[in-house]
Amino acid sequence: MSLTQMWMPGPEGFLGQSIEAGRMSMQDTVMTNASETLPVKLPLWPEDKAAKEALADALGNLEGGALDFVAEPEIGLDVVCLRAADERVLEDMVHRLLTVYGIRMRVGAPAIAYRATIKGRAEDRFEHEVKRRGERYVMRVEVRVAPDDPEQAGVIDETPQMGSLGAELAEHLRSGLQSVLDCAPLETSPLYGLRVQVTGVEALTPSVLPSGVATAARICLRRCVKAAGLVLLEPIMRLEVHAPVATEASVINDIRSRRGRVIATDDAGDSSLKIKAELPMANLFGYINTLHHITDGAGRFEARFSHYQRVPGSDDPDDAPPLAMAM
16 A cells, blocks of 8 residues: 555535535534544634634634644644544534634645554665765765554654764754654654664765755655555544444444444344444544434444554555545
């Protein structure tokens, strides 16, 4: 699977002019979240400075309420990203911002926070050469990567080799490495579960450029990560579906068609049952609409983040990423 598409867009028309027509009660879907992991992201672009300030005030008013979300301003960009555990939370957020607070803004498509990690160990060496105003600057960097705690973001170990550069150049070296951890090679997702060590660093010319140090570190680590083998990780949600007994087979078949795994089914009384399952977040988009259709409006579900796991085929460069289902 190619790792060129980490943020998977949600169904077209989910947000925008049709938001009110497609709106459902939040009582149909109950989301309970891991407070630190909100795997759905939505960009908002305020129209002007006044709209940006109004958006900040509105989000401040909504914080601590019934909706579990995080607002992340993008540094240097006029965009605010909302993170939540589910598309329904984002839909309700946008509805309130547009209708209650009257925020003038453009709304993007919901997207899923994928991660990338490495399959094994690798080492690499890279020499970066820059010619400027007749002078030649060459920097050599050697890097090693190894698998680490898969739940933690990539870590850069402090090594004597880094310290030998001096504080200023070491900081440029570190920033070059961190840029790769924040955005995996060819991707837009962060790297998790690896440890980075600089095993060698040397200026091959009398003087060096700070930008050249950062570039050498960045290119070397990108090559090293590719050599270690990149795989894609997707968020998995724990699902609890309540539906009439007569619809059990249809509900279970739909869950399985979404790459879901049924864990258990229990009698919930009153001719209804409770189905526990795990389902990729990518295939949870639009699920409430399908569940309502299957159960004639009687079905409901609860969902919460469970864990990240490898996307099937994500180490096959000829595969395409799984599409978020909208049904």
